[in-house]
Amino acid sequence: MTITSSQPDALADELMRMGFDREPVSATLYGIPGYDALIGDPSAAADEAARAQALDVIERAGTVDRSGLSEQDAITLAVVSQQARSTVDRIESKMAEYTITDLFIGAASGLLTMLPMTALANDDRAQDYLTRLRAVPGYLAATAERHREGVAAGRVPVEHLVNGAIAHLDRYLADPQADALRRPQPPQDAESFVAERDRLLEEVVRPAFGAYRDTLANEIVQHARSAGKVGLTWLPDGDELYQRLSRVHTTTDRTAEDLHQTGLDLIASLSEEFAEVGSRVFGTSNVQEIFDRLRNDPALRWNSEEELLSAAREAIERAEAEAPRWFGHTPSHSCKVEPVPAAEAPGAPMAYYMPPALDGSRAGTYFANTYQPGERHRHVAEVTAFHEAVPGHHFQLTIAGEQTDLPLLRRLADVNAYTEGWGLYCERLAEEMGLYSGDIARLGMLSMDAVRAGRLVVDTGMHAKGWSRGQAVDYMAEHVPMPALEINTEVDRYIAYPGQALSYMVGRLEIQRIRAAAQQTLGDRFDIRTFHDLVIGSGPLPLTVLDQVVTDWASR
Numbered sequence: 340m341t342i343t344s345s346q347p348d349a350l351a352d353e354l355m356r357m358g359f360d361r362e363p364v365s366a367t368l369y370g371i372p373g374y375d376a377l378i379g380d381p382s383a384a385a386d387e388a389a390r391a392q393a394l395d396v397i398e399r400a401g402t403v404d405r406s407g408l409s410e411q412d413a414i415t416l417a418v419v420s421q422q423a424r425s426t427v428d429r430i431e432s433k434m435a436e437y438t439i440t441d442l443f444i445g446a447a448s449g450l451l452t453m454l455p456m457t458a459l460a461n462d463d464r465a466q467d468y469l470t471r472l473r474a475v476p477g478y479l480a481a482t483a484e485r486h487r488e489g490v491a492a493g494r495v496p497v498e499h500l501v502n503g504a505i506a507h508l509d510r511y512l513a514d515p516q517a518d519a520l521r522r523p524q525p526p527q528d529a530e531s532f533v534a535e536r537d538r539l540l541e542e543v544v545r546p547a548f549g550a551y552r553d554t555l556a557n558e559i560v561q562h563a564r565s566a567g568k569v570g571l572t573w574l575p576d577g578d579e580l581y582q583r584l585s586r587v588h589t590t591t592d593r594t595a596e597d598l599h600q601t602g603l604d605l606i607a608s609l610s611e612e613f614a615e616v617g618s619r620v621f622g623t624s625n626v627q628e629i630f631d632r633l634r635n636d637p638a639l640r641w642n643s644e645e646e647l648l649s650a651a652r653e654a655i656e657r658a659e660a661e662a663p664r665w666f667g668h669t670p671s672h673s674c675k676v677e678p679v680p681a682a683e684a685p686g687a688p689m690a691y692y693m694p695p696a697l698d699g700s701r702a703g704t705y706f707a708n709t710y711q712p713g714e715r716h717r718h719v720a721e722v723t724a725f726h727e728a729v730p731g732h733h734f735q736l737t738i739a740g741e742q743t744d745l746p747l748l749r750r751l752a753d754v755n756a757y758t759e760g761w762g763l764y765c766e767r768l769a770e771e772m773g774l775y776s777g778d779i780a781r782l783g784m785l786s787m788d789a790v791r792a793g794r795l796v797v798d799t800g801m802h803a804k805g806w807s808r809g810q811a812v813d814y815m816a817e818h819v820p821m822p823a824l825e826i827n828t829e830v831d832r833y834i835a836y837p838g839q840a841l842s843y844m845v846g847r848l849e850i851q852r853i854r855a856a857a858q859q860t861l862g863d864r865f866d867i868r869t870f871h872d873l874v875i876g877s878g879p880l881p882l883t884v885l886d887q888v889v890t891d892w893a894s895r
Contacts, residue, residue, distance in 0.1 A: 347408070347415040350400055351748035354419055357392050358426070358753075361385070364453050364471075369740075369751065370698030375457075375467035378474040381446065382481045383488060386430045393426040410891070414877065414884060415749055421590060421881040422752050428583040432837075435482070436489025437574070439496040439555060440835035441507035443683070446482040447551055448507055450475065452683055455519040456693065458700035465525035465532050472520070472539045476547035483554040490562045493575045497834055498563035499808075501555055508552040510682055512545060519682055520544065566808040569834045570801035581802045584838030588755040589845045590881040595803035598841055602795025605844065606818050609789050616785065620778045630820040633782060639717045644678060644709035647720070651690075651707045651728075652676045654721045654774070658729040661772050666730065667868040668876065670737035674728040675704040684710035688832060689719070689825060692727040694736040697750075703733045714824045718783035721775055722766050726787070730772075731765040732758065735875045742878055749878035755839060757879045760846015763791055767847075782820075789819045790829070791847070794840035798833045808834065849882045850874065853889045860893040 359366040359374055366374035400420045405413060439445055443452040459465045489495060511518070518540055525532050564573060571577040571584075586592060610626050617629035633639060641647045655674055662669055672695070679687045687708050695703040705728040708715070725731055735758060739750050766784055775781050793815050800806035800814065808830060815826045833840045858865045873892055880888065 346403065347400075347412045347419060348746045350396060350419045351415050351746040354393070354396055354423055354426075355746070355748045355751070357389060357396075361389055364450075367457055368453060368693075368696060368701070370458075370696030370700050371747075372698075375464050376470040376474075378450075378471050378478045380481065381435050381478065381485055383435075383485065386435065390427055390430045393423045393430075396423040397427070411745075414880070414888060415746060417884045417887075418749060418752055418878075418880065421754075421884070422748065425587045425590075425753070428587045432580045432583045432587075433489065433492075433494055434584075435485040436492070436494045437486075437496045438835060439486065439504050439559065440500045440831070441503045441683075441685075442687070442832060442835050444836055445504055447479060447548060448504065448683070450478070451507075451511060451519055452680075455522040455680070456701065457523045458696065459523045459525040460698075460700050462525060462528060465523075465528075468523055469532070469535055469539060472536065472544050475544045476550075479547050479551040483551055483558075486554070486559050490559065495562045495564055495574070496559065497569050498560060498565055500831060500835055501560045501563050503831070505552055505555050505560070507682075507685075508548055508555075512549055512552070515541070515545065517682070518545070519680060568805075569808045569811075570803070570805060571837050572803055572805050578803065581837055585841055588838040588842040590754060590756045590883065591845065593845070595799040598795050598845070599799040599804070601848075602792050602799070602844070605792035606789065606796065609785060609792060612785050613782070613789075616778050616781050620782060629782070633716065633718060633786065633820040634822055639779070641712040641715055641717060644712050647709050647712050647715065648676060648678060648707055650717070650720045651705065651724045654724040655705065655728045658725060658769070658772070658774055661774060662730055662734070665768070665772055665867060665871060666734065667872045668738060670703070670734055671741060672702055672737070674733040675702050676728075677704055677706055679706045679708040679710070681710075684708055688828065689715065690723045690727050692732040692736070694732070695740060697740050703728075703737050705733065711824065714822055716783075716822060718779050719786055720783070721780040722769070722783045722787045725769040725774060726762040726766050730768065730871075731762040734765075735761045735879075738875050739878045742876065745878055752879040754879040754881055755842035756846035756849070756882050757885060758846075759843040760848075760850050760882070761875065763787075763843045763847035764850045767851075786820050790815075790821065791840075791843040793819045794829075794833065795844055797830065798838065798840040801834060802837045846882065849886070853886050857889050857893040 359371060361379060363374035363377035363379050397420060400416055400423065403416055405416070408416065441448050443449050457468055459468055520540060521536065571581040574580065581595065585595065613626050613629055614624035618624040621629055621632050623629060655676065659673060690705065690707045693704045693706065695701055705724065742750055766787060769775060770781070770784060775784065797806065797811040797814055801811050811830045811833070812826055815821065815830060819826065821829070854870060857870060873889060874885065877888055
């Protein structure tokens with residue numbers, strides 16, 4: 340059967356519905372109606388059904404006669420094909436079996452992170468929230484069964500990450516009054532809602548989390564991998580699993596060896612930049628002495644949580660004021676700044692961004708981790724805000740969501756190399772924009788560059804080359820000026836989320852290459868505002884598709 344040129348949007352909508360069926364909580368957070376009472380099915384049977392659906396979409400997309408497509412239809416079809424293939428790769432990576440962590444990608448920690456963000460705009464949504472709470476035991480029981488299936492197949496988690504997940508659940512269960520699931524509030528009839536919610540939490544939800552916690556402690560952790568075997572390469576068919584996840588997160592077929600060497604080369608070149616800036620700030624060009632100052636100088640640490648948050652807000656306000664000179668189109672609302680919720684903070688990254696709901700019920704929010712502020716460093720505050728908020732993820736994700744003429748898949752596609760590549764690109768763009776307050780902040784920019792280059796080395800090192808956790812920590816400690824607290828958290832994140840750390844630098848390098856090619860083609864006619872509007876106004880795109888979009892624009 341030949342599909343007419345009007346069908347790419349229909350295929351995109353079908354694939355988007357499939358994604359929301361698998362992850363209905365994400366639909367709620369985006370403000371998509373129809374999913375608010377659902378919680379998803381993590382079972383192997385549900386995964387196999389979703390895999391078959393995605394393969395069917397790939398097959399049907401392949402029958403399209405591309406000669407008759409409009410430019411936007413051709414882009415949409417390319418995104419559909421990549422996203423459907425990514426769905427297959429994710430499912431075949433079997434992550435549900437061995438992903439146990441206190442990071443938000445874990446099943447239990449994910450619920451405790453995402454559900455509290457639900458906006459209960461009316462009574463119907465409030466009742467849906469209660470229905471969703473009633474479904475928590477089934478979801479966690481099915482997740483526990485996936486872990487058992489993983490153990491039977493030899494696809495086991497990492498011991499210290501399992502212990503971290505248990506500790507997270509212990510903190511949650513120890514303080515019922517601080518339960519984050521109490522946070523969503525309805526606009527009216529609160530008394531009856533609160534009574535039923537609290538009953539469900541006490542009698543249904545918290546016992547389910549306790550049962551899941553006991554499964555981890557009594558059935559799973561004793562089978563887990565040691566700190567010497569944290570990478571996927573130690574699992575059956577682990578190299579294939581890692582290649583799939585690398586393809587998901589980079590949208591390329593670059594090999595682990597190639598990515599590893601790219602990271603090594605970048606680390607070497609960054610040493611020269613550290614020496615240049617460090618000599619101005621600290622009077623030394625010795626990289627290890629510069630790192631020592633960045634790690635240990637008390638003047639470069641925060642004194643309080645509020646001081647950390649204020650610095651983030653000031654950097655974002657400065658970037659928003661400068662942005663119109665570099666972007667023709669900016670988001671409809673400013674970026675909020677909030678601390679990472681206390682229960683999640685010990686295992687959370689230094690910062691992250693939560694995009695706005697499409698229905699306007701929740702603004703885009705930058706979450707800064709204020710846990711142990713005296714252990715966190717000032718020099719990375721500005722660069723992190725420029726990456727996560729403005730002009731980084733807040734601009735890209737908010738503007739993409741506002742492109743209502745595009746199918747929903749084009750606005751919300753999960754393309755890590757594009758999204759994180761843009762965030763990292765913005766760290767260097769901020770230097771062009773004159774946003775950094777001085778050389779201390781520039782050292783922060785170089786520090787975060789080193790983190791992303793180091794990620795290429797240690798992610799491939801652990802998951803493809805068999806590095807231990809200790810090897811990864813030691814490499815980062817030598818080449819990245821992060822405090823020990825953050826290095827350990829970072830490495831654990833790479834262990835729990837294989838391949839995701841590759842997306843940042845792969846995407847940044849490609850966006851920079853695409854920009855340079857467009858500048859060479861256009862010469863004096865190149866306009867940076869138009870280029871940026873094109874890159875972030877087309878929605879999240881696989882890197883090969885982004886390259887084609889910009890190349891076509893430049894040639895016109």
